[in-house]
Amino acid sequence: MNDQNLVKMSEIDKSFAGNRVLQNVNFSVQAGEVHALMGENGAGKSTLIKVLTGIHSRDGGTITVKGKDVIFSHPKEAEKQGIVVIHQELNIIPHLTVTENMFLGKELSIGKTGILRKREMQTQTLESLKRLGVENIPPNETAGNLSVGKQQMIEIARAISTNAEMIIMDEPTAALTDREITSLFKVIESLRKQGVSIVYISHRMEEIFQICDRITVLRDGQYIGTKPIKETSFEAIVKMMVGRDLGERFPERSSVIGDTLLEVKDLARDEWFEGINFQVKEGEILGVAGLMGAGRTEIMETIFGAAKKSKGQVLLQGRPLDVTHPRDSIRAGIGFITEDRKDEGLVLNLSIRENVALTNLKAVSCGGWVSNARERDLVDDLIKKLHVRTTGRDQEVKSLSGGNQQKVVIAKWLGIEPRLLILDEPTRGVDVGAKKEIYHIMNQLTEQGVAIIMVSSELPEILGVSDRIMVIHEGKMAKVFKRGEADQEKIMHAATGGE
Amino acid sequence: MKKKIVNNLSQLGPLIGLIIIVIILGFTSDSFFTMNNILNLLRQISINALIAFGMTFVILTGGIDLSVGSILAFGSALTAGMLASGMDPMLAVFIGLLAGLLMGAVNGLIITKGKVAPFIATLATMTIFRGATLVYTDGRPITGLSDSFSFEMIGKGYVFGVPFPVILMLIAFAVLFFILRNTIFGRQVYSVGGNEEASILSGIRADRVKIWVYSITGMLSVLAGIILTSRLNSAQPTAGTMYELDAIAAVVLGGTSLTGGRGWLTGTLIGALIIGVLDNGLNLLNVSSFYQQIVKGSVILLAVLLDRRSK
Amino acid sequence: MKKKIVNNLSQLGPLIGLIIIVIILGFTSDSFFTMNNILNLLRQISINALIAFGMTFVILTGGIDLSVGSILAFGSALTAGMLASGMDPMLAVFIGLLAGLLMGAVNGLIITKGKVAPFIATLATMTIFRGATLVYTDGRPITGLSDSFSFEMIGKGYVFGVPFPVILMLIAFAVLFFILRNTIFGRQVYSVGGNEEASILSGIRADRVKIWVYSITGMLSVLAGIILTSRLNSAQPTAGTMYELDAIAAVVLGGTSLTGGRGWLTGTLIGALIIGVLDNGLNLLNVSSFYQQIVKGSVILLAVLLDRRSK
Amino acid sequence: STESPGSSSDDESGDSDESIKIGMSISTLNNPFFVSLRDGAEAAAEEAGYEITTADAQDDSASQVSDIEDLIQQDIDVLLVNPTDSSAISSAIESANSADIPVITVDRTADEGEVVTHIASDNVEGGEMAGEYIAEQLEEEGDLVELEGISGASATRERGEGFHNIVDELDGMEVAAQQSADFDRSNGLNVMENILQSNNEIDAVFAHNDEMALGAVEALESNDLADEVVVVGFDATADARDAVSEGRMDATVAQQPELIGEEAIATAGQVVDGEEVDEFIPVELELITE
Numbered sequence A: 001m002n003d004q005n006l007v008k009m010s011e012i013d014k015s016f017a018g019n020r021v022l023q024n025v026n027f028s029v030q031a032g033e034v035h036a037l038m039g040e041n042g043a044g045k046s047t048l049i050k051v052l053t054g055i056h057s058r059d060g061g062t063i064t065v066k067g068k069d070v071i072f073s074h075p076k077e078a079e080k081q082g083i084v085v086i087h088q089e090l091n092i093i094p095h096l097t098v099t100e101n102m103f104l105g106k107e108l109s110i111g112k113t114g115i116l117r118k119r120e121m122q123t124q125t126l127e128s129l130k131r132l133g134v135e136n137i138p139p140n141e142t143a144g145n146l147s148v149g150k151q152q153m154i155e156i157a158r159a160i161s162t163n164a165e166m167i168i169m170d171e172p173t174a175a176l177t178d179r180e181i182t183s184l185f186k187v188i189e190s191l192r193k194q195g196v197s198i199v200y201i202s203h204r205m206e207e208i209f210q211i212c213d214r215i216t217v218l219r220d221g222q223y224i225g226t227k228p229i230k231e232t233s234f235e236a237i238v239k240m241m242v243g244r245d246l247g248e249r250f251p252e253r254s255s256v257i258g259d260t261l262l263e264v265k266d267l268a269r270d271e272w273f274e275g276i277n278f279q280v281k282e283g284e285i286l287g288v289a290g291l292m293g294a295g296r297t298e299i300m301e302t303i304f305g306a307a308k309k310s311k312g313q314v315l316l317q318g319r320p321l322d323v324t325h326p327r328d329s330i331r332a333g334i335g336f337i338t339e340d341r342k343d344e345g346l347v348l349n350l351s352i353r354e355n356v357a358l359t360n361l362k363a364v365s366c367g368g369w370v371s372n373a374r375e376r377d378l379v380d381d382l383i384k385k386l387h388v389r390t391t392g393r394d395q396e397v398k399s400l401s402g403g404n405q406q407k408v409v410i411a412k413w414l415g416i417e418p419r420l421l422i423l424d425e426p427t428r429g430v431d432v433g434a435k436k437e438i439y440h441i442m443n444q445l446t447e448q449g450v451a452i453i454m455v456s457s458e459l460p461e462i463l464g465v466s467d468r469i470m471v472i473h474e475g476k477m478a479k480v481f482k483r484g485e486a487d488q489e490k491i492m493h494a495a496t497g498g499e
Numbered sequence B, C: 001m002k003k004k005i006v007n008n009l010s011q012l013g014p015l016i017g018l019i020i021i022v023i024i025l026g027f028t029s030d031s032f033f034t035m036n037n038i039l040n041l042l043r044q045i046s047i048n049a050l051i052a053f054g055m056t057f058v059i060l061t062g063g064i065d066l067s068v069g070s071i072l073a074f075g076s077a078l079t080a081g082m083l084a085s086g087m088d089p090m091l092a093v094f095i096g097l098l099a100g101l102l103m104g105a106v107n108g109l110i111i112t113k114g115k116v117a118p119f120i121a122t123l124a125t126m127t128i129f130r131g132a133t134l135v136y137t138d139g140r141p142i143t144g145l146s147d148s149f150s151f152e153m154i155g156k157g158y159v160f161g162v163p164f165p166v167i168l169m170l171i172a173f174a175v176l177f178f179i180l181r182n183t184i185f186g187r188q189v190y191s192v193g194g195n196e197e198a199s200i201l202s203g204i205r206a207d208r209v210k211i212w213v214y215s216i217t218g219m220l221s222v223l224a225g226i227i228l229t230s231r232l233n234s235a236q237p238t239a240g241t242m243y244e245l246d247a248i249a250a251v252v253l254g255g256t257s258l259t260g261g262r263g264w265l266t267g268t269l270i271g272a273l274i275i276g277v278l279d280n281g282l283n284l285l286n287v288s289s290f291y292q293q294i295v296k297g298s299v300i301l302l303a304v305l306l307d308r309r310s311k
Numbered sequence D: 001s002t003e004s005p006g007s008s009s010d011d012e013s014g015d016s017d018e019s020i021k022i023g024m025s026i027s028t029l030n031n032p033f034f035v036s037l038r039d040g041a042e043a044a045a046e047e048a049g050y051e052i053t054t055a056d057a058q059d060d061s062a063s064q065v066s067d068i069e070d071l072i073q074q075d076i077d078v079l080l081v082n083p084t085d086s087s088a089i090s091s092a093i094e095s096a097n098s099a100d101i102p103v104i105t106v107d108r109t110a111d112e113g114e115v116v117t118h119i120a121s122d123n124v125e126g127g128e129m130a131g132e133y134i135a136e137q138l139e140e141e142g143d144l145v146e147l148e149g150i151s152g153a154s155a156t157r158e159r160g161e162g163f164h165n166i167v168d169e170l171d172g173m174e175v176a177a178q179q180s181a182d183f184d185r186s187n188g189l190n191v192m193e194n195i196l197q198s199n200n201e202i203d204a205v206f207a208h209n210d211e212m213a214l215g216a217v218e219a220l221e222s223n224d225l226a227d228e229v230v231v232v233g234f235d236a237t238a239d240a241r242d243a244v245s246e247g248r249m250d251a252t253v254a255q256q257p258e259l260i261g262e263e264a265i266a267t268a269g270q271v272v273d274g275e276e277v278d279e280f281i282p283v284e285l286e287l288i289t290e
């Protein structure tokens, strides 16, 4: 390993419409290192990467690659210099096949004719997928039909197949479960051995300690510092990110568990899942674990009325809950925080105010007229309660950072004052501070007697907040653990189908 | 804060376009800025504006309605037929509007329950409703409408010197503006267009919202048709042909996005004014009809380029 | 696995619709299944099919082109004008096609560089090109074209008993089919329509792809216009009016999504056949023209409902 | 080759003992004039016991060619064509020629192809009649408005040409405004209103069809100018005749479409029976002024 910086960014400035997002940021990456880029939601991590690769133009500062000053005006130019990015937002073309996505923008053709070499591309796709340990993804499948996790694996496969010198991964594991993460880490390790640099952005602290060599922290668009991972600790990183001590990761639970609120009996839906039996009590948090594609989301959608069940019964306070539309569930006091905030959670073009009001239109209106005052009060209250970082309630949610978007989704469901709240991957892409706030809110709700079902692929989180844990394996219930009974290994064992 | 201003400026794009056109016409034609011409112009645009208001709702939900012209024709013919057979004018108008509502609802049902793309669904009903109009009228205009004062009033009347169609347009604008901005329904229109799936998961019955939106457009189209019928003292089977293009143009000129979820009714009014002012001005200037098309197309293009934004 | 079959079945939707229509017509009209009528029918659809092939590319990128009819008219007039002035027919045709390419490129440039929504951009150029045609022709048809055998051949000729326009249509289909399926450009068309931003991030010059797509459509429209001119022995200034609707209908009937990124050229051919067979069949059956519209709209609706899919 | 296969050897099936089968292709039925023409023809055909098939080209030359090809497929004995355009129709007529089907053109001529006879009244002549009538009413002095039809359409061209043949020769008469209103009544109203904003000294209006003329009448009436301005339309539709007899309109040029239709059927019968007919069968134009 040599000491030469592969990429060096100095005193980078960037503003969006007067809003300074990066101020004097320094960031350098050496050849063959795995470098973590950390910071709260909205700290400017993704923006820094986009400035580096020429998606955004910089307002000030210099960038050198292998000692030479560069100005990229298009990501393709960065790619030519060996810099490849796996973006935070999925860049899959849904109607194209896996192979077509893998070779997007760099199709193999017969000479310069532009005629595609389809067979060759398919073979290479299979190889790349095999290298990542996901040979179960069929190269001819339409990418849009795959789960988000598999789509993410395609993007990773695409990036590592380019022979890049530096691969930037912006939250690559947000949609992955442990098995995929493990094989991703193996690939990262072998890339490092080949001298490839990796910039790794993630909000999952465990991963940082597992694979990274050095860490750079940003806060509010400012450069805080760079440290070798060995010389730092969880608490120290959090302090650099947040600017203060955060204390315990998972707040103490102190709610009193009451009567059964929701009871699910022998629920089934076509080929998705069957034989689902469980209860949730008032004031209780039920964690739902499982591998990607186990069908957890489908179970929740069915309970919520967004999909039709084919068998079974759902009881709310002992009375059958017959829902044909999410509207019915909302009336019955059920909230559902969907896993995909962009497609299912938010109307990106609308403001925070309008998004939050969406589930609460009845409450903020009178006889069909929306009352501005009531709406303002409700929205401002929730923004404050959830510490949404924003320029105001009228900001378009599109321009919020990922974590803050997630908070807006939570806000809109808190507004309905639910009796039962279902959260599907609620902390996906959310920073440590915000995560804690979300756990705190969950606790507060349970103290008021709200029942919570939380689907999560992050085992520490499942273990940290749940009163009970239900594990789903291939559409069937594998096991239910009480708090304290479970550990990571037992859950993984059940989730992978072991007895 | 700054963003807000920029946002508002970009919303001003169409308005600036309109003002420039108006200034140029004011300089080149003596008659443009007379009170008479302005009222005349407003009356002329009222037809297109009413249809375009409905179209704004439809486009905000991410849809499109090509059948407005045919609905206009059928509604007019039906109303005229009832009038000619001696029915009470107000009752005839009411039934006509109801028919418009129903035709719109049919569009909405095909689109939501039949899951047919709005473009193709309303392209089909455009043909069907036109055919129905031709069958109903046997391809001839319906004349000999009643001499009822109230029916004549709709298209030809004045209130305090303002043409009645203009008043109808302004009332419709005010009501719809209010609905879009201040009611639950208005919110639902924006959110269904912005992200249908998220709206459904938030408990909004997207299908219902869409059916209503097409129904409203159907009714407004017939209202426009009734004004036309009253002004012409007859209903034409070919009335409203190509009106859909003018209405869509008004909406898009006004800055409403064809992908749904983003737009405003005021913009549509401005868009309708741009088109109306152009037609009026080109007539006043007696531009040869061949060149009129070139000028009209170019000005529309310039107005949109002023308001340059993608998709 | 199961999914794949379902997918293919849903792609078969329009084909099933076509087959049903053909069977019904075969039973109700004696003349439908004669060789003569089938060739006649294919020749009739060739015009719409050629335009619709281009429109398929445009719609796959998520755009739309309303100006095809006007481009057709201008290109025909230009070609006819050159022929009438005694130019070599093949050169005239070549220049005409080039003009079509350029008009399409203008559309593409306005849409990409001017960032104007395709609907409004091509609505404006539709008006402008039509005006230009009227100015160029002074509103009169251009006649007295050369008696050149090769030019007559284009619209009226036969090769081995197959009308020449049909051959042109099939060649265009084969070439475009290959481009869409087996070339980098074809991939780019799909990906730009599927997710423009992601395509750009992958290094695809989306603007270029779009400009090409509109250019191709412009050229195909003029090709259709030249066939028309040869068949009619004259170029009409009003030629091509409303052709955009038939072309879009063919594309959408064929199962291509108006939101872009999804569709196939074979579907468009089937869609054009459905429309052509309907027009031909309703004529053969002597359905009154008023009812024809009702029947045509309803059948199109049924064909799409067979292929029910959302957005 | 440009010879249609299978079109040369037709066995003569149209014997006179069977009922005569007539194919009629109409340019458009969106215009009451042609609806009347069709009605006249269909009534006459029914009376004579002929079988008649009508196709509506909706003012599109290409679809008219298709219509005619479709008609030819149906073994008709004689083809009546009302071309959308004189030049564009030639190839369709040639197709009929090569299928040995006699062709009669109605209202508009065909530039090429073999036509047995042409039955019509002349648009140019109608435009001249309107121009002469207006000149007479105004004593050859005054400002005129011309409301044109769809730009590029043949009726627009021919009627305008006839009108200008007269008024351009007269020094005292000037066409102050010449604008298209697309043959549509509501456009006629709007365009006339706009014209009145900048010209209030109008003496006469000539509209290329009655629809636009009736729209113009509405505009004049609401500006209290109806009595002072001479309005002349074209086609003599039922509406326009009523308006003329009520004194709201001054005149309309009648092409007597029913008569054209009747004449066409009668001639068709003669042609199929092998009788000789004249090359041109004129149907009188008539200026309706009361």
Ligand SMILES: Nc1ncnc2c1ncn2[C@@H]1O[C@H](COP(=O)(O)OP(=O)(O)OP(=O)(O)O)[C@@H](O)[C@H]1O
Pocket (backbone or CB within 6 Å): A016, A019, A021, A039, A040, A041, A042, A043, A044, A045, A046, A047, A048, A088, A399, A400, A401, A402, A403, A404, A429, A431
């Ligand atoms: N295109 C844009 N226009 C305006 N503001 C933007 C834009 N992109 C990002 N921002 C703003 O810049 C700031 C930094 O955003 P960025 O996406 O870089 O954060 P991040 O550190 O990647 O956060 P996360 O962890 O949530 O992904 C945020 O406040 C965001 O609102």
Ligand SMILES: Nc1ncnc2c1ncn2[C@@H]1O[C@H](COP(=O)(O)OP(=O)(O)OP(=O)(O)O)[C@@H](O)[C@H]1O
Pocket (backbone or CB within 6 Å): A144, A145, A146, A147, A148, A149, A177, A290, A291, A292, A293, A294, A295, A296, A297, A298, A339, A457
């Ligand atoms: N739109 C879709 N079309 C077809 N199959 C889908 C679609 N979405 C998901 N699937 C499939 O459904 C199964 C379950 O989906 P999903 O991944 O959402 O389950 P999950 O248990 O909620 O997992 P996680 O939330 O951890 O990703 C997977 O096999 C996935 O491939």
Ligand SMILES: [Mg+2]
Pocket (backbone or CB within 6 Å): A045, A046, A047, A088, A170, A402
């Ligand atoms: Mg980010």
Ligand SMILES: [Mg+2]
Pocket (backbone or CB within 6 Å): A296, A297, A298, A339, A424
């Ligand atoms: Mg899930």
